[in-house]
């Protein structure tokens with residue numbers, strides 16, 4: 001057994017800062033539960049000082065997490081730290097994560113503070129956090145652009161004040177792998193008390209190097225890595241959990257370290273995030289993308305392959321990815337469905353299983369073959385989707401080259417049902433016009449895309465829309481064998497996201 005690498009997941013904090021990826025409290029709780037099952041060591045639940053909504057979300061997340069530590073982010077001020085503690089004190093294993101910028105450019109132009117003042121703030125804030133809890137993480141924001149000897153001084157001060165984890169973020173995604181590894185080695189060599197804390201890294205992907213920098217830092221001695229599912233996060237995102245974990249696993253003899261991650265839950269967990277935030281996983285995405293194991297579908301398969309290892313460095317099963325084979329028939333029993341779901345990593349309650357069983361029967365009436373992907377889409381659609389302000393109850397659409405495209409629909413707005421009919425230049429346009437009119441909003445449609453979940457003309461369609469209103473954007477997603485219905489679901493999903501984005505908040509850029 002190699003040394004342990006602590007996986008710190010910040011999907012709920014940094015990931016949520018990804019444009020259009022905001023989640024409501026129920027969605028955050030759902031994801032937190034799944035991250036806990038996945039086996040991450042720390043879940044960064046949010047930045048409580050950002051808004052009342054964030055504070056509440058962190059408090060609620062603490063109630064559902066059983067094994068992982070729960071961290072709350074705080075700037076280096078008394079107010080932020082007190083608020084962070086207030087939000088996480090109910091967690092089983094709470095952690096306060098406080099930060100301040102240490103690069104000259106940030107200290108001068110953002111903080112307006114001298115080096116001495118920053119050192120004093122580090123001491124004050126870490127001590128205050130320590131007065132609440134022993135588990136304290138300190139981050140030197142923009143560490144990769146900080147002067148190394150000053151950084152040594154900052155880290156030493158933070159550990160002296162009681163920080164148990166020291167995080168070195170590449171906040172702006174500027175570092176190069178060899179250089180970043182050198183910085184980690186430099187800190188390990190020059191910070192006198194470095195052995196009293198776990199050294200952590202947090203890398204951004206602006207130059208496409210987040211995963212590379214993270215892995216280089218591990219080789220240099222970092223023992224905690226801050227990552228997000230699917231690599232979501234501000235701008236180009238963070239290091240992706242699945243990439244870092246699978247690199248450590250596939251190249252175990254090279255890294256000789258271990259993580260606590262249950263690999264077979266990686267794929268279902270990433271899919272769950274994708275569904276919650278309404279952003280599809282790109283086909284070319286490493287590890288989890290649709291094409292990542294494309295050779296499975298036959299490219300190299302024409303009798304040439306005697307040994308899978310010829311082209312495969314890992315199997316789809318190892319990350320819990322379902323093989324695309326026919327599994328569910330019209331007459332499949334409840335038990336068979338439950339078994340398939342468990343293989344995918346979904347453990348449903350009896351009530352939830354009833355809902356899925358009915359949905360499978362409904363789908364089987366429309367579609368001859370039901371694939372595992374369909375089953376998964378149903379779970380995401382029926383169980384993991386949180387109904388918000390607007391809910392589609394009924395839709396009838398008429399189109400064709402001899403008809404004026406018309407949509408008639410009924411939507412539940414809060415507790416009231418309302419119906420309407422509208423025309424459009426095509427069926428989707430008619431549906432969107434009707435929905436817009438009914439909810440009294442005219443957002444601009446920035447993007448509309450349709451994907452088939454599986455092959456075949458009776459495949460379920462997965463529609464993604466991106467809308468904008470008053471400078472705010474939101475992404476929505478919906479799936480259904482009827483792409484007009486899928487479009488309506490996606491549009492309503494986006495409107496729901498837009499409706500809950502009213503709250504103003506401050507972003508923390510670590």
Ligand SMILES: [Zn+2]
Nearest residue numbers: 014202509510
């Ligand atoms: Zn970040």
